[in-house]
Amino acid sequence: MKSLVLIGGGHAHMITLSKLASFISKGYQVTVIQPSDYHYYSGMGPGMLGGTYQPDDIRFATKKLVESQGGRFVKAHASHIDPEANLVHLLETDETIHYDVLSCNAGSFVPKDIVEGERDNVFTSKPIEELNRARQTILEQANKGATSIAVLGGGPAAVELAGNIHQLCKNNVANKPTIQLFCGRSLMSGAPARVQKLVRKLLTRKGIEIIEKGYIKKVADGQVVIENNEAYTADIIFPAIGVKPSKIFANSGLDIGPDGGLKVNAFLQSTSHRNIFGGGDCIYYADQPLDKVGVYAVRQNAVLYNNLMASLEDKPLEKFSPAGDYLLIYNLGDGEGVFSKWSLTFSGKLAFIIKDYIDTKFIKLFQQFEA
Incomplete structure (x- = not known):
């Protein structure tokens, strides 16, 4: 009996997860490996931090979805893959899981390496569960006294975190904290000029200090030191300086790209091992x-589902097309956002309303399969 194994229940696996019964009905064994019973939708993570959403609003019950269709759910971290023996090794136990076809949606992580020493008050936007702990810490400290919060980075993740930290504190704390956004030399440097302008305007209006005096030199002992050696005190720190793919592929001898991600071809298939696929x-x-x-x-959802089934059945694979431009909407807290697609760019309440509608529709589509 052939075995399909999925590492991670993320966005690229949603159709496959919702249709696990189609594999099982054909006699294939299906195992899903994930460190949590739930998968959180990262696009709504900052909104959860700010209090717009509760955890149940932004997550899928992966374990329930898998087991309800007759699959096996393993709550663990996949530590590395043995591509020659077709085995996945787990971090928590000595158990190994055999596969005939493997699909990886292991996600990414935000490095904390920039912070030296104590990290109890250091939080990242991934894993999303960490934002719940961040929320509680902010509320506790800001209700006790003056608090300084540093967000490290000037990209989309950083500005969304800063805006939603402001929303959280505006509504729930006695002492308004200082929120500083350390964005190197330019805020939202990869975005069009109008997006940069609108993001800056909204954050500045919220009283968030935007620091563009240079890149961060060192973060240690509650101090953020930038290139010109200016130092800023920070009680709570949010590194948001980009994401890196899971280290599992570099640890497993698979072909990887320059960023360490699983290198795949047009079929979302490993360039070194034909029975390994990936997305996200x-x-x-x-x-x-x-x-x-x-x-x-x-x-990538539909292509991954089709190619996993085709690989098990020794049938031709389908090519993935990234397609064209995509819509970007940034949630900057307080029910406001910045909308950008093609030449249309605007900010305000309507931008957030559109984002909320799209995100809520997406998550409810897949939450319905839990039933």
Whole structure:
């Protein structure tokens, strides 16, 4: 009996997870490995931090979905893959899991290496569960007294965190904290000029200090030191300086891209091992390196499902097409956002309303399968 194994229940695996019964009905064994019973939708993570959403609003019950269709759910971290023996090794136990076909949606992580020493008050946007702990810490400290919060980075993740930290504190704390955004030399440097302008305007209006005096030199002992040796005190720190793919592929002798992601071809298939596939932030798409945005994982859904089934059945594979431009909407807290697609860019309440509608519709589509 052939075995299909999925590492991670992320966005690129959603269709496959919702249709696990189609594999099982054909006699295939299906195992899903994930360190949590739930998968959180990262696009709504900052909104959860700010209090717009509760955890149940932004997560899928992966374990329930898998087991309800007759699959096996293993709550663990996949530590490395043995591609010659077709085995996945687990971090928590000595158990190994055999596969005939393997699909990886192991996600990405935000490095904390920039912070030296004590990290109890250091939080990242991934894993999303960490934002719950961050929320509680902010509320406790800001209700006790003056608090300084540093967000390290000037990209989309950083500005969304800063805006939603402001929303959280505006509504729930007695002492308004100082929120500083350390964005190197330029805020939202990769975005169009109008997006940069609108993001800056909204954050500045919220009283968030935007620091563009240089890149961060050192973070240690509650101090953020930048290139010109200016030092800033920080009680709570949010590194948001980009994401890196899971280290599992570099640890497993598989072909990887320059970012360490699983190197895949046009079929979302490993360039070194034909029975391994992948999608989402954890891959490096060899034909056209892709931005680390959820839209590509969503677009990969159907192709991954079709190719996993085809691989098990020894049938031809389907090519993935990244397609064209995609919509970007940034949630900057307080029910406000910045909308950008093609030449249309605007900010305000309507931008957030559109984002909320799209995100809520997406998550409810897959939450319905839990029933």
